[in-house]
Amino acid sequence: xxxDEAKEKFIQAWGxxxxxxxxxxxxxxxxxxxxxxxxxxxxxxxMNQLKISRGNANMNLRALIDWGLVNKEHKSGERKDFFxxxxxxxLVAKQVTLERRKRELRPVMKVLAEVKNVEGxxxxxxxxxxxxxVENLEGIVSKADKFLEVVVESEQKWFFNTLMKLFVK
Amino acid sequence: xxxDEAKEKFIQAWGxxxxxxxxxxxxxxxxxxxxxxxxxxxxxxxMNQLKISRGNANMNLRALIDWGLVNKEHKSGERKDFFxxxxxxxLVAKQVTLERRKRELRPVMKVLAEVKNVEGxxxxxxxxxxxxxVENLEGIVSKADKFLEVVVESEQKWFFNTLMKLFVK
DNA sequence: CAATACTTTCAATCATTTTTGAATCTCACA
DNA sequence: TGTGAGATTCAAAAATGATTGAAAGTATTG
Numbered sequence: 001x002x003x004d005e006a007k008e009k010f011i012q013a014w015g016x017x018x019x020x021x022x023x024x025x026x027x028x029x030x031x032x033x034x035x036x037x038x039x040x041x042x043x044x045x046x047m048n049q050l051k052i053s054r055g056n057a058n059m060n061l062r063a064l065i066d067w068g069l070v071n072k073e074h075k076s077g078e079r080k081d082f083f084x085x086x087x088x089x090x091l092v093a094k095q096v097t098l099e100r101r102k103r104e105l106r107p108v109m110k111v112l113a114e115v116k117n118v119e120g121x122x123x124x125x126x127x128x129x130x131x132x133x134v135e136n137l138e139g140i141v142s143k144a145d146k147f148l149e150v151v152v153e154s155e156q157k158w159f160f161n162t163l164m165k166l167f168v169k
Numbered sequence: 170x171x172x173d174e175a176k177e178k179f180i181q182a183w184g185x186x187x188x189x190x191x192x193x194x195x196x197x198x199x200x201x202x203x204x205x206x207x208x209x210x211x212x213x214x215x216m217n218q219l220k221i222s223r224g225n226a227n228m229n230l231r232a233l234i235d236w237g238l239v240n241k242e243h244k245s246g247e248r249k250d251f252f253x254x255x256x257x258x259x260l261v262a263k264q265v266t267l268e269r270r271k272r273e274l275r276p277v278m279k280v281l282a283e284v285k286n287v288e289g290x291x292x293x294x295x296x297x298x299x300x301x302x303v304e305n306l307e308g309i310v311s312k313a314d315k316f317l318e319v320v321v322e323s324e325q326k327w328f329f330n331t332l333m334k335l336f337v338k
Numbered sequence: 339c340a341a342t343a344c345t346t347t348c349a350a351t352c353a354t355t356t357t358t359g360a361a362t363c364t365c366a367c368a
Numbered sequence: 369t370g371t372g373a374g375a376t377t378c379a380a381a382a383a384t385g386a387t388t389g390a391a392a393g394t395a396t397t398g
Contacts, residue, residue, distance in 0.1 A: 003296055006287040010303060013280035020273045022189045024386070035306075038298035043345080053388045058346060079343055079396065089305040104189045111182035118175040127172055129207035134179060136258045137204075193356070212375075222358045227376060248366070248373060 007036055011050075022100070026052060027060040031069055034085035040073045042080045068095040098152050105145050112138045176205055180219070191269075195221060196229045200238055203254035209242045211249045237264040267321050274314050281307045 011032040018028025047057045061083055064070035073082040086092055116134050120127045180201040187197025216226045230252055233239035242251040255261055285303050289296045
């Protein structure tokens, strides 16, 4: 397989995975492109290689910077901004985890806590089923949150190595 | 808070979470509704309570059954089908994990393996960066996959308890 | 400070995904 | 085997989300 073909395939695959995980496809593709580029790319490079508009490139590059997955680089003598992806994939995983926890898990936990204070007869099977379900969910969501907190705050390699030793033959 | 208001909020929140995770909003809402209902509901109940069309209700109920999160129930003397959600939230987590692994992780692993066989001078920094990135990703994706496999195949409670003891003070 | 090079914004457009609902099918029962 | 309650399908419509590109903004240079 040619390098370009391989890159193309890889970018497509990463884009598809991203879109299943709430990251928009183009953002994941831009990330993939930067990931496999040894040197920093300009916005123009990204536009050309992915055939997307200037505005789109800009938006997604900024989103990636926002997620902490990509950094701007200033090349002296150049006016353009250049962009380079964080190549340490553990760090990438960490950043993504951190962001999603903040953006998705937290709001749900808030609602669960709120909603548990429902009025009414606790003998009423409707109320009972409701409160029970909510409490169960609260349990698992907060455990997931704590778990992710640990993943994020520990040294990634140590953490995963430990985990893998424990669970993967 | 009134029960109905609480239910409504809960359903909305669960729907939003779902949509961030590649499960469509209505499917997540249907699931939420069944989750907090003590008895099985008919398709009609779901339609009415969520204000969705017959076709939509049908589609999403079937998708939920497909994911193993909801079961059909036959009430004797009734022609209608009734639907009830799996209430054990660990089982739900397990089923979701299983599905996503199958649907998303696997295809990516396949592409990664394929794409690694790129032709060309391994001294070429482009080829080098590419292969390195792909190998890194392969590493983490396959570890994630194995990790999830373990989660799925172990007794959930044991697994999480162990994990929690290890990592959560 | 004017010209230039580049970046950012955002309303309009385009693409994709969901939803609807009427038509069709199915199957238990008379 | 005919009827009808309910389930399913699917093409069209609606909603949502992504993309464009031209205009406005900002910084750098001579």
